[in-house]
Amino acid sequence: MNRNQSELLFSEAQEHILGGVNSPSRAFKGVGGGTPVFMKRASGAYFWDEDDNQYIDYLGAYGPIIAGHAHPAISQAIQTAAENGLLYGTPTKLENQFAKKLKDAIPSLEKVRFVNSGTEAVMTTIRVARAYTGRDKIVKFAGCYHGHSDLVLVAAGSGPATLGTPDSAGVTKNIAKEVITVPFNDIEAYRATLEKWGDEIAAVLVEPIVGNFGMVEPAPGFLQQVNELTHKHGALVIYDEVITAFRFMYGGAQDYLGVYPDMTALGKIIGGGLPIGAYGGRVDIMEKVAPLGPAYQAGTMAGNPASMSSGIACLDVLAEDGVYEHLNHLGEMLEDGLMKLARKHHVQATVNRVKGALTLYFGSETITNYDQANATNGEQFSIFFKSMLNQGINLAPSKFEAWFLTIKHTEQDIIKTLEAADYAFAEVAAT
Numbered sequence: 408m409n410r411n412q413s414e415l416l417f418s419e420a421q422e423h424i425l426g427g428v429n430s431p432s433r434a435f436k437g438v439g440g441g442t443p444v445f446m447k448r449a450s451g452a453y454f455w456d457e458d459d460n461q462y463i464d465y466l467g468a469y470g471p472i473i474a475g476h477a478h479p480a481i482s483q484a485i486q487t488a489a490e491n492g493l494l495y496g497t498p499t500k501l502e503n504q505f506a507k508k509l510k511d512a513i514p515s516l517e518k519v520r521f522v523n524s525g526t527e528a529v530m531t532t533i534r535v536a537r538a539y540t541g542r543d544k545i546v547k548f549a550g551c552y553h554g555h556s557d558l559v560l561v562a563a564g565s566g567p568a569t570l571g572t573p574d575s576a577g578v579t580k581n582i583a584k585e586v587i588t589v590p591f592n593d594i595e596a597y598r599a600t601l602e603k604w605g606d607e608i609a610a611v612l613v614e615p616i617v618g619n620f621g622m623v624e625p626a627p628g629f630l631q632q633v634n635e636l637t638h639k640h641g642a643l644v645i646y647d648e649v650i651t652a653f654r655f656m657y658g659g660a661q662d663y664l665g666v667y668p669d670m671t672a673l674g675k676i677i678g679g680g681l682p683i684g685a686y687g688g689r690v691d692i693m694e695k696v697a698p699l700g701p702a703y704q705a706g707t708m709a710g711n712p713a714s715m716s717s718g719i720a721c722l723d724v725l726a727e728d729g730v731y732e733h734l735n736h737l738g739e740m741l742e743d744g745l746m747k748l749a750r751k752h753h754v755q756a757t758v759n760r761v762k763g764a765l766t767l768y769f770g771s772e773t774i775t776n777y778d779q780a781n782a783t784n785g786e787q788f789s790i791f792f793k794s795m796l797n798q799g800i801n802l803a804p805s806k807f808e809a810w811f812l813t814i815k816h817t818e819q820d821i822i823k824t825l826e827a828a829d830y831a832f833a834e835v836a837a838t
């Protein structure tokens with residue numbers, strides 16, 4: 408496959424844009440380097456690059472594009488919003504409509520606020536939890552990504568239940584000291600954390616179904632126990648549903664699992680492809696936010712008409728009959744096919760899947776936490792990834808990411824993808 412234009416554009420990009428990309432994972436570092444593909448057009452489940460090569464897309468822009476690229480209803484809603492004026496700086500009826508829609512779908516959101524990204528949503532829930540509890544420390548689970556605000560760019564310490572260390576230059580040691588990282592699915596480590604620091608902890612931040620070291624479900628009872636222990640120690644439970652909300656059903660992962668947090672952060676899908684974030688939760692907690700309360704959060708672009716319109720249109724598409732059945736059906740086909748091919752080529756692999764989101768790991772272990780995901784074979788993933796890309800299948804460029812199906816993928820797309828995977832597994836087996 409000829410990708411001359413991407414080569415040229417990437418060298419030009421590196422002259423002007425730091426690293427040639429505006430978000431680091433796009434630079435193919437997760438697959439041992441290479442030239443990222445410059446896409447110029449997308450429709451439904453497909454991409455076309457600057458050399459006019461066509462791809463079946465499973466990146467879904469890291470998650471938001473569940474309705475497929477350029478969905479006509481979403482595009483039309485954005486166009487109408489643009490014609491009516493892009494930004495007012497005043498309240499609008501659209502904000503009411505969208506807030507109500509979110510609350511109807513995710514009942515734990517007694518009150519919501521719109522922001523512009525998942526990063527902002529999570530960052531603000533932490534601030535509000537601190538304002539509400541009067542405590543400083545936060546617990547997070549190892550390997551979970553919660554955006555790029557200082558507090559959540561903190562890695563695990565050397566053992567379970569240790570204070571964190573900065574995961575990024577520029578995050579101070581003092582900030583890292585406010586964050587405790589424990590392994591996901593390890594309730595004893597969490598219990599030990601609360602016993603040690605319980606009266607200093609404002610909140611625990613949880614991806615109810617992890618999407619950031621592959622798709623990893625909570626062990627039965629894990630989230631219920633997290634809730635119980637957290638509340639016993641007077642702290643709050645925050646769900647980061649930036650990836651998971653509206654991914655598995657029309658609602659949150661919390662509604663899918665039947666376990667509910669005090670506060671929730673949202674993003675990605677709810678913007679239908681435009682920038683968005685939202686947070687919300689119990690009314691007595693949300694009342695800590697300005698203008699009612701002392702915790703400050705604001706935004707020039709927050710609740711802008713285009714993002715609201717796009718989000719409303721996207722949720723309307725997802726509310727149609729059969730959407731999640733379709734995603735699940737194709738996910739199942741893909742999982743079965745990939746596992747059969749791995750066995751055929753004697754490649755050790757495992758698939759974690761929840762409905763239309765899955766991760767293919769190169770390794771035989773069941774993946775329930777970050778250490779296990781981290782121990783899977785990155786070189787094999789890179790070979791597989793590059794082989795798939797060269798055959799016109801666009802995956803996320805990291806062994807830790809998920810494949811996201813959209814409502815526009817078809818059985819025929821899965822069959823084509825599995826034909827490519829047959830060859831890709833053969834290439835993995837040959838090394």
Ligand code: PMP
Nearest residue numbers: 524525526552553554649650674
């Ligand atoms: N939380 C989770 C679970 C995420 O996956 C991400 C982004 N991948 C974020 C927060 C940050 O969202 P954004 O990139 O919109 O700032």
